[in-house]
Amino acid sequence: MSKENTSQMSLLSTLIFSSRWLQVPLYLGLIVAQGVYVVLFVKELLHLVKGAVSLGEQEMMLIVLGLIDVVMISNLLMMVIVGGYETFVSRLRLQGHPDQPEWLSHVNASVLKVKLAMAIIGISSIHLLKTFIEAGSLGGLPHCASPEGMAATAALAAAAATGKVIAVCSTVTSLGVMWQTIIHTIFILSAIGIAWTDRLMDHSPRPGKSGNGQ
Numbered sequence: 001m002s003k004e005n006t007s008q009m010s011l012l013s014t015l016i017f018s019s020r021w022l023q024v025p026l027y028l029g030l031i032v033a034q035g036v037y038v039v040l041f042v043k044e045l046l047h048l049v050k051g052a053v054s055l056g057e058q059e060m061m062l063i064v065l066g067l068i069d070v071v072m073i074s075n076l077l078m079m080v081i082v083g084g085y086e087t088f089v090s091r092l093r094l095q096g097h098p099d100q101p102e103w104l105s106h107v108n109a110s111v112l113k114v115k116l117a118m119a120i121i122g123i124s125s126i127h128l129l130k131t132f133i134e135a136g137s138l139g140g141l142p143h144c145a146s147p148e149g150m151a152a153t154a155a156l157a158a159a160a161a162t163g164k165v166i167a168v169c170s171t172v173t174s175l176g177v178m179w180q181t182i183i184h185t186i187f188i189l190s191a192i193g194i195a196w197t198d199r200l201m202d203h204s205p206r207p208g209k210s211g212n213g214q
Contacts, residue, residue, distance in 0.1 A: 020088060020089050020090075021089065023084075023085075023088060023089050024085075024089060027080075027081050027084065027085050027089070030077055030080060030081050031081060033077060034074060034077050034078070034081070037070055037073060037074050037077070038074075040070055041067060041070045041071070041074075044063060044066055044067055044070065045067060047063060048060065048063045048064070048067070051063075058133060061133060062130055062133060062134070065126055065129060065130045065133070066130070068126055069123060069126045069127065069130075072119065072122050072123050072126060073123060075119060076116065076119040076120070076123065079112070079115055079116060079119060080116065082101065082104060083104065083107045083111075083112045083115070084112065086104060086107055087107060087108060087109055087112060092104075110198045110201070113194055113198070114191070114194055114195050114198060117187075117190065117191035117194050117195075118191060120187055120191075121184075121187050121188055121191055124183070124184045124187050125184065127180070128180055128181065128184050131176070131177055131180055132177070135177050
């Protein structure tokens with residue numbers, strides 16, 4: 001291969017490798033999304049504090065679960081931002097930093113996939129728990145999309161005037177609970193499949209090594 005061809009290949013390789021920096025705006029956008037979730041958390045927290053006296057136990061529990069949901073999504077964003085940047089863009093060079101996450105020292109694409117899958121399962125679990133709590137009203141309240149439920153929402157105006165929050169309809173259906181449970185189960189099976197595949201790849205023979213260790 002001539003010197004000119006070698007130079008062209010080197011330039012092409014440099015261009016392709018440098019294209020990884022195009023991902024930087026994506027991670028900056030996720031940082032902005034992180035800030036939006038902070039605003040949402042503060043908004044829900046103020047709602048909880050203001051309704052500490054008037055809200056019932058179930059309403060307060062749902063708000064608290066919503067706060068936990070926001071925190072878990074924020075943790076997922078941090079794993080994607082920090083782990084993704086470290087894996088696909090550039091090293092953060094945090095060795096020796098007192099606040100360096102323990103998992104970041106051995107992060108790679110496979111580890112990041114498993115951690116993201118587990119985070120998604122945790123978020124799905126919170127949503128499923130909220131659905132199970134709201135499912136207590138099944139059969140006792142009309143569905144909000146039904147004519148009875150739409151008529152019942154007129155009582156919200158009177159409730160707002162008195163400063164009390166009452167449940168006049170339910171957004172949960174038996175079919176919705178069933179499908180949410182099925183989807184959550186699929187998430188769990190998918191995470192198990194990802195972890196099992198990575199385990200098989202870790203135990204696969206390395207190139208240049210025979211099965212008898214010679």
